[in-house]
Amino acid sequence: MFYHAFVFTAPPVLIGDISTLKVAAQLGQESSFSLIVYSTSPVSVEMHRPHPDMTNAPETKAITYSSSNTTTQVKLSVFDKTVETEGLLVLIQFTVITTEGFGEYELLVNNSIGSVNQTVHIVAEGVYCVCCI
Numbered sequence: 001m002f003y004h005a006f007v008f009t010a011p012p013v014l015i016g017d018i019s020t021l022k023v024a025a026q027l028g029q030e031s032s033f034s035l036i037v038y039s040t041s042p043v044s045v046e047m048h049r050p051h052p053d054m055t056n057a058p059e060t061k062a063i064t065y066s067s068s069n070t071t072t073q074v075k076l077s078v079f080d081k082t083v084e085t086e087g088l089l090v091l092i093q094f095t096v097i098t099t100e101g102f103g104e105y106e107l108l109v110n111n112s113i114g115s116v117n118q119t120v121h122i123v124a125e126g127v128y129c130v131c132c133i
Helices: none
Strands: 013-015 021-025 030-038 044-048 063-078 081-096 103-110 115-124
Touching: 013 063, 013 115, 021 030, 030 063, 030 103, 030 115, 044 063, 044 081
Parallel strands: 021 115
Antiparallel strands: 013 030, 030 081, 044 103, 063 081, 103 115
């Protein structure tokens, strides 16, 4: 039996179990995390705070970030088969500048067709509590 493969232009697809990412970081130190993405066109990444009830709220500069893409092999589930194809390893590097930089962010991975989002929780690494006895 002969199968024809068709590649359609589509929004990016995040690969793997990534319901919510939790990333540990230290104040003022560069940290990073990565995602594996399948996309038929180049991708860009945006990372920002969700403001559901404050649409005009100014974005504070509590975090800086950058992203880079590297080609990698990915496995996609197509119907009942697994197909190996070319994808992207997206590395996001960030620095928490102030303590307000810790918390929840929305990560948007965009291509020319659409976008997919991912919730990222940035937590302080090594946080401890000193209690009075």
